[in-house]
Every structure is written in C-alpha cells, then in structure tokens.
Amino acid sequence: MEALPKVLIIDDEKAIRRALKDILEYEKFSVDLADDGISGVELVKTNTYDIILCDIKMPDMDGIEVLEAIQEMNCDTPIIMISGHGTVETAVEAIKKGAFDFIEKPLDLNRLLITIRNALDKANLISETKVLKRKVSKMFDMVGESEGMRLVKAMIDKVAPTDARVLITGENGTGKELVARWLHEKSDRNLQPFIEVNCAAIPSELIESELFGHEKGAFTSAHKLRKGKFEQADGGTLFLDEIGDMSLSAQAKVLRALQENTISRVGSEKSIRVNVRVLAATNKNLREEIDLKNFREDLYHRLSVIVIKVPSLKERKDDIPLLADYFNKLICSEHGIPTKKIVESAIDELKKMNWTGNIREFRNVLERLIILCEKEIKGEDVKIYAQPIG
Numbered sequence: 001m002e003a004l005p006k007v008l009i010i011d012d013e014k015a016i017r018r019a020l021k022d023i024l025e026y027e028k029f030s031v032d033l034a035d036d037g038i039s040g041v042e043l044v045k046t047n048t049y050d051i052i053l054c055d056i057k058m059p060d061m062d063g064i065e066v067l068e069a070i071q072e073m074n075c076d077t078p079i080i081m082i083s084g085h086g087t088v089e090t091a092v093e094a095i096k097k098g099a100f101d102f103i104e105k106p107l108d109l110n111r112l113l114i115t116i117r118n119a120l121d122k123a124n125l126i127s128e129t130k131v132l133k134r135k136v137s138k139m140f141d142m143v144g145e146s147e148g149m150r151l152v153k154a155m156i157d158k159v160a161p162t163d164a165r166v167l168i169t170g171e172n173g174t175g176k177e178l179v180a181r182w183l184h185e186k187s188d189r190n191l192q193p194f195i196e197v198n199c200a201a202i203p204s205e206l207i208e209s210e211l212f213g214h215e216k217g218a219f220t221s222a223h224k225l226r227k228g229k230f231e232q233a234d235g236g237t238l239f240l241d242e243i244g245d246m247s248l249s250a251q252a253k254v255l256r257a258l259q260e261n262t263i264s265r266v267g268s269e270k271s272i273r274v275n276v277r278v279l280a281a282t283n284k285n286l287r288e289e290i291d292l293k294n295f296r297e298d299l300y301h302r303l304s305v306i307v308i309k310v311p312s313l314k315e316r317k318d319d320i321p322l323l324a325d326y327f328n329k330l331i332c333s334e335h336g337i338p339t340k341k342i343v344e345s346a347i348d349e350l351k352k353m354n355w356t357g358n359i360r361e362f363r364n365v366l367e368r369l370i371i372l373c374e375k376e377i378k379g380e381d382v383k384i385y386a387q388p389i390g
Contacts, residue, residue, distance in 0.1 A: 003030075004028055004029055004030040005028075005029050005030065005050040005051065005120060006029070006030045006031075006032070006047070006048070006049050006050050006051075007024055007029045007030065007031050007032070007049065007050065007051045007052070007053065007116075008031075008032045008033075008034065008040065008043055008044065008047070008049045008051070008052045008053070009021065009024075009031060009032070009033050009034070009053045010034045010036075010037060010040035010052065010053065010054040010055060010058075010063075010066060011034075011035070011053070011054075011055040011058070011082070012035055012036055012055060012058045012059060013055070014035070016055070016105075017033050017035065020053065020107075021033060023109065023112075024116075027113065029051075029116075032047065032049070036058055036059065036060060036061065037054075037058050037060065037061030037062065037063065037065060037066040037069075038060060038061050040052075040054065040066055041061070041066055041069045041070065044070055044073065044075060044077075045073070048077075049077050050077065050120060050123055051077065051078055051080065051116055051119050051120060051123070052070070052077050052078070052079045052080070053079075053080050053082055054066050054067065054079055054080070054081055054082070055081075055082055055083060056081055056082070056083035056085070056090060056094070057083055057084070057085050063081055063083070063094075064090075064093065064094065064097065067079055067081065067094065067097050067098065067099055068097060071097065071098050076123065076126050076127075077123065078100035078119035078120075078122055078123050079098070079099050079100055080099065080100055080101050080102075080103060080115055080116065080119060081094040081099045081101070081102045081103070082102075082103050082104075082105060082107065083102070083104060083105060084104070084105035084106075090102070100115075100118075100119045100122065101115050101118075101119070103115060141326065142175070142178055142179075142182060143319065143322050143323050143326045144316055144319035144322060144323070145318075145319065145322065146311070146315075146316040146318045146319045148311035148315055148316050149311065149316060149319060152179060152308060152309075152310060152311070155306070155308050156179060156182050156183055156186060156308070157186065159183065159306050159308075160182070160183045160184075160185075160186035160187045161186065161187060161188065162187075163187075163277050164305045164306050165258070165277070165278050165279070165280070165302065165303050165304070165305045165306070166180075166183060166279050166280070166305070166306045166307070166308055167243075167280050167281070167282070167286075167300075167303045167304040167306070167307045167308070168180060168279065168280070168281040168282075168307075168308050168309075168310060169281070169282060169283075169307060169308070169309045169310070170281075170283065170309055170310030170311070170312065171283055171312045171358055172283050172357065172358065172360070173357045173358035173359055173360030173361055174310040174311065174312055174313070174358045174359060175310055175358075175359050176241070176281040176283075176310055177196070177239070177241065177281070179281075179308055179310055180194075180196075180237075180239040180241075180279045180281060181194065181239075183237070183279055184236070184237040184239075184277075184279075187237070187277070189235065189236045189237055189277060192233075192234075192235040192236030192237070193232060193233050193234075193235070193236035193237070194233075194236055194237050194239065195229050195232050195233035195236065195237070195238050195239065196239045196241060197210060197211065197229050197238070197239065197240055197241065198241045198242055199240055199241060199242045199243055199244075199245050199246040199250075200241075200242035200245035201242075204247035204249075204250070207246060207247055207250045208249065208250050208253060208266055209222075209226070209228065209266050210228060210229060211228050211229050211230055211250065211253070211254065211263075212228040212230060212231075212253060212257075212263045212264060212265055212266060213225070213226050213227045213228030213230075213231055213263075213265040213266070214226050214228075214265050214266035214267050215265050215266065215267035215268045217267065219266070219267070222266075222267065225265075226265075227265075228263065228265065230257060230263045230274050230276055231263070231272065231274060233274075233276045234274050234275055234276060235275055235276075236276070236277070237276070237277045237278075237279060238276045238277070238278050238279070239279045239280075239281070240254075240278065240279070240280040240281070241280075241281050242281065242282060242283070243280040243281065243282050243286075243303065244282040244283070244284035244286055244289055244294075244295060245284075248294075248296065251295065251296045251299050252296070254278075254299060255296060255298060255299045255302060257274070257276075258278060258299075258302045258303075259302070261273060261274060261275065261276075262274065278303065280303045286300050286304075287300075312355070312358055313355035313358045313359060313362060314354065314355060317351050320347060320350050320351050320362075321347050323359070323362060324342050324346075324347060324350060324366060325342070327362070327363050327366040327367070328340060328342060328366065328370065331363075331366060331367050331370050332370060335370070335371075337370075338375075340369075340370055340373060340375060340376065340377050341375060341376045341377070342376075342377045343376055343377065343378050343379070345378055345379030345380075346369075346377045346378055346379050346381060346382050348379060349379045349382035349383060349386070350362075350365075350382055350386075353365075353382075353386060365382075365385075365386050368385050368386075369381055369382065369385055369386075372385050373385070
C-alpha cells in the first residue's frame with residue numbers, strides 16, 4: 001500500500017491547526033501538528049515530511065526564523081508560509097529565503113490544495129533528479145587507488161572549482177571523458193549543461209556548423225537556424241574530445257572563441273557572446289602535430305593551461321582487482337544476475353594481458369567472461385575467453 005504524503009502544520013492557533021488537519025486528512029494526507037516554531041523545528045529534525053505549512057506570526061520563534069532553521073538543515077521539503085498579517089515585503093522575504101509559496105489568511109481552500117499539489121510535484125522532481133544524478137555518478141565512477149589515479153583525482157579536486165581550461169591526454173580507452181565529466185561535476189557549473197563533441201567523428205566540412213551553429217540558408221541543407229555546441233553549452237562546460245583531429249580552419253575559429261568569448265554562426269557576421277568552460281582531450285602528441293603543421297601552437301597554449309595525463313591500464317595494473325570487482329557488480333546488475341566469483345588465478349591472468357584498449361577493452365572482456373562463465377571465473381577462463389571468439 002502506497003504511503004500517504006506527510007504534512008507538518010506549524011501554527012500557534014489551535015483552530016487553524018485543527019481545520020487544516022481535518023481538510024488534509026480528508027484529502028488523503030498524513031498530518032503532524034506543532035503549536036509553535038521551536039517544536040516544529042524539532043519535529044523536522046526527527047521526521048521526514050513531504051510538505052511543511054508554517055505560520056509567520058508566532059511567539060518565541062516566528063515563521064521566518066523557522067524557515068531559516070529548516071534551511072540550515074539542508075532540508076529539501078517545500079515550505080508554504082501562511083499568515084493573517086501578510087504584506088508584500090513579508091512574502092518577498094519568505095520566497096527569497098527559500099519558501100515555496102506564501103498564502104494569506106483567511107485561507108482559500110482551492111488555492112491551498114493547488115499550492116500543496118504543486119509543491120509535492122516539485123519535491124518529487126527534486127527526489128527523482130537526485131536519484132538520477134546518483135545513477136549517472138555511478139556510471140562515471142573513477143575506480144582505482146594506484147599512484148597515477150590518485151594524482152589524477154587530486155588534480156581534478158584542485159582544478160575543478162576554477163574556470164581554467166584543461167587538456168586531458170592519454171591513450172584510447174583510458175577514461176579521458178570521465179575526467180572531463182568529473183571536472184564539470186565538481187565545478188560551480190555543474191547545474192548547467194555538459195556538452196560533448198567528438199571532433200574525430202564529424203566530417204571536417206561540418207565541424208564549424210556543429211560547433212558554432214548556422215543561419216537558415218547558410219548552405220544547401222541549412223533549412224533552419226541551428227545553435228551550435230558553444231551556444232548549447234553556454235553557462236556550462238564544452239568538452240572537445242579528440243581535439244587533435246580538428247581541421248585547421250575550425251581550430252582558428254575555436255581560438256577566436258576562446259580569446260574573445262564570442263562566436264559567429266556559419267552564414268552570419270553577428271557575434272554572439274558565450275560563457276563556456278572548454279575542456280579538451282586527445283590521444284595524439286600535440287607537440288608532434290604542431291611540428292607537422294597539423295595543429296596550431298597558439299590554440300595548444302590556450303587549451304593547455306592545465307594538462308592532466310590519464311595513465312594507461314598497463315601503468316596501473318595494481319588497480320585490476322578493484323576494476324574487476326567494480327565491473328563484476330555493475331555488469332551483473334545490468335544483466336539482472338548474481339555477481340560471479342573472480343578467483344585469484346583469473347586476476348593474475350588479467351594482470352598479464354596487454355590492454356591496448358585500456359579500460360574500454362577491460363570492461364568488454366569482463367562482460368564476456370561474466371556471460372560465458374558459470375558461477376566462478378578462473379584463470380583458464382581468461383585464457384580461453386579474453387580474446388575475441390571466432
């Protein structure tokens with residue numbers, strides 16, 4: 001049976017408390033009562049509520065003080081302020097301090113119920129968002145305690161709160177995107193968009209339109225105006241993956257965007273101001289690409305204020321037991337099966353392998369072993385199944 005939404009009413013007028021309790025219980029809410037602000041705050045400390053209704057004018061501790069005390073608890077419960085002495089200034093102050101809404105007495109029953117339903121919708125949305133963020137964070141876990149990984153994590157913690165541009169280097173499959181996502185997640189921009197562009201996957205003739213957008217009619221297939229990735233990432237983070245594969249003409253425009261914080265859509269001379277933190281990643285040696293005239297040196301210096309090198313799996317083989325355990329739990333959960341036991345001989349064989357595809361290859365091998373093996377994964381299984389079958 002689904003639990004009833006739980007409401008706390010804080011009001012020093014007994015008649016108001018009783019009337020609200022009767023109405024809300026009739027509407028299928030569970031109701032707790034507090035006759036002053038102090039006891040109301042104590043109830044919030046020891047209970048979980050879906051909605052709080054709080055009077056403003058009360059002795060000892062008024063409603064604004066109650067609101068502030070609850071906010072200090074980092075409580076996400078929507079708080080609806082009610083008062084028979086309402087003024088515009090009081091309402092504005094309550095909303096500024098985090099109240100969901102302000103309703104004057106005598107209470108309009110329809111408005112009260114609509115406001116409560118809206119507050120419940122907001123609370124559910126916040127709860128769902130938190131669950132989703134936890135799931136997303138789990139997808140982007142950085143697993144490893146080796147010296148190389150500790151250095152990467154320390155760099156992320158130090159650099160993330162700044163707006164410094166970061167160049168992330170490392171072999172294919174090492175987890176450069178993970179580093180970019182954690183730089184965004186731990187930054188002040190984490191509530192804004194994280195936009196990723198794989199520069200290697202977009203044909204050179206389309207990369208400028210992809211990054212900067214285009215006006216309607218700018219070229220044959222431009223049937224309508226389109227915002228580019230820079231505009232989509234405004235206020236947030238733009239991650240340019242495989243930047244070493246970007247054409248020289250696009251590099252020149254990216255350099256201008258970084259210098260001036262403005263972009264122009266293809267087919268337009270109009271400058272559009274953007275506020276974007278740019279992170280870039282490459283598996284190429286950009287110094288060599290500069291010598292070969294494939295990459296602009298001035299753009300390299302703009303992008304590489306901070307350089308984070310992600311170690312390859314062969315440089316962090318001590319992390320293989322942790323990675324095996326992590327992917328075992330994750331993959332088995334995805335397939336809805338019990339976790340497999342990975343015996344020591346299997347770990348030894350996994351450590352011997354030359355992981356040219358790094359973490360990406362390691363995950364694929366673990367998934368293959370989990371699917372093809374019985375309850376235990378042994379060293380012999382790794383020898384048989386670690387290589388592609390066929």
